Amino acid sequence: MMIEDFFSILHNQNLDEILKTYPIVMDFLANYRLEDIAKDKPFIEALDQAYDEILEEFGVDQYSMLLSLHSFLKTFTSEETALASVSSLTILGGFNKSREAENVSLKIQSGEIISIVGPTGSGKSRLLNDIECLAQADTPTGRKILVNDSEIDEDSRFEIEGKLVAQLSQNMNFVMDLTVQEFLEMHAKSRLTPKAETVIEKCFTCANDLAGEKFSKDTKVTQLSGGQSRALMIADTAFMSNSPIVLIDEIENAGIDRRQAIELLARNDKIILVSTHDPLLALSADKRVVIKNGGMYKIIETSEEEKQSLAAIEKLDNIQHMLRQKLRFGHCITEDIFENLHIR
Numbered sequence: 256m257m258i259e260d261f262f263s264i265l266h267n268q269n270l271d272e273i274l275k276t277y278p279i280v281m282d283f284l285a286n287y288r289l290e291d292i293a294k295d296k297p298f299i300e301a302l303d304q305a306y307d308e309i310l311e312e313f314g315v316d317q318y319s320m321l322l323s324l325h326s327f328l329k330t331f332t333s334e335e336t337a338l339a340s341v342s343s344l345t346i347l348g349g350f351n352k353s354r355e356a357e358n359v360s361l362k363i364q365s366g367e368i369i370s371i372v373g374p375t376g377s378g379k380s381r382l383l384n385d386i387e388c389l390a391q392a393d394t395p396t397g398r399k400i401l402v403n404d405s406e407i408d409e410d411s412r413f414e415i416e417g418k419l420v421a422q423l424s425q426n427m428n429f430v431m432d433l434t435v436q437e438f439l440e441m442h443a444k445s446r447l448t449p450k451a452e453t454v455i456e457k458c459f460t461c462a463n464d465l466a467g468e469k470f471s472k473d474t475k476v477t478q479l480s481g482g483q484s485r486a487l488m489i490a491d492t493a494f495m496s497n498s499p500i501v502l503i504d505e506i507e508n509a510g511i512d513r514r515q516a517i518e519l520l521a522r523n524d525k526i527i528l529v530s531t532h533d534p535l536l537a538l539s540a541d542k543r544v545v546i547k548n549g550g551m552y553k554i555i556e557t558s559e560e561e562k563q564s565l566a567a568i569e570k571l572d573n574i575q576h577m578l579r580q581k582l583r584f585g586h587c588i589t590e591d592i593f594e595n596l597h598i599r
């Protein structure tokens with residue numbers, strides 16, 4: 256749908272017709288306490304009648320309210336389209352650091368979780384970056400990213416880039432001195448999130464569940480620990496972003512419940528790529544890409560045997576977690592801990 260179509264719809268169609276096609280518009284109206292507005296006229300005419308008080312309260316005039324609804328519809332429908340329309344992502348091989356051809360290409364279907372493994376400095380983040388910018392043989396690796404088997408032309412590449420991909424990177428540095436509540440409100444507003452208050456509450460509760468140490472809504476985001484800010488961003492991405500592709504760079508250092516985080520992010524048939532050194536995460540994925548010297552070297556499908564080994568890995572992981580907690584809370588590591596675990 257073209258942008259100007261919405262203008263003509265908003266000018267010419269009665270609100271009840273618009274609501275039939277776009278029920279989400281009710282959320283927009285509710286945000287401005289306009290649920291009771293007359294529905295048997297076009298929006299601007301209905302506003303004309305009795306809503307001066309509300310307009311004044313929100314500090315907007317009728318025209319800016321119209322623009323706001325227009326951009327709400329535009330964002331909502333384009334995100335819905337982006338989400339609905341990505342059924343696969345294909346990475347066509349380019350070159351490794353020695354300029355040898357990568358003889359591997361990978362097609363990822365929606366709903367799949369892919370891990371990326373390889374030594375430090377081998378090129379895992381580079382692969383994520385290629386996907387984030389929807390590379391078209393114009394990055395150091397020469398890789399090409401296809402969406403639904405098609406190349407992406409220049410215009411749509413920059414238009415869809417931000418909507419298609421959400422990235423959680425290793426360093427979450429907040430520059431603005433906002434509280435957690437203000438930060439979530441700002442995101443909800445900029446993404447025109449329907450039912451913003453409920454979603455903000457969900458994000459906050461979920462971030463606190465994921466993070467080892469609790470924080471409050473009044474905590475400044477600049478004061479959150481690495482793990483807490485990562486947890487906040489994961490919850491934010493899970494509940495407020497409609498991007499069909501989520502890229503995660505090394506979640507293991509974050510001090511949060513990693514598997515819970517991945518499961519949360521993988522809702523709604525999203526494509527998830529996670530770069531990791533963590534066996535638990537690597538084997539929780541459907542497939543893993545092994546990176547060597549900057550190139551995709553192998554794709555390994557997680558076998559049944561490997562999946563069954565996850566229970567044992569989880570036990571080891573719990574032991575690590577228990578040791579970490581003991582150290583964190585000032586306890587000493589003694590022989591009897593290992594004897595009780597039958598490790599010695």
Ligand SMILES: Nc1ncnc2c1ncn2[C@@H]1O[C@H](COP(=O)(O)OP(=O)(O)OP(=O)(O)O)[C@@H](O)[C@H]1O
Pocket residue numbers: 350351352373374375376377378379380381382395396548549550
């Ligand atoms: N195929 C390639 N061609 C040229 N340069 C590459 C290629 N792959 C990776 N690089 C470069 O190698 C460097 C290290 O890569 P990257 O940061 O992706 O490694 P990593 O595996 O994520 O490391 P870590 O595990 O330490 O986070 C980067 O400068 C990256 O741009």
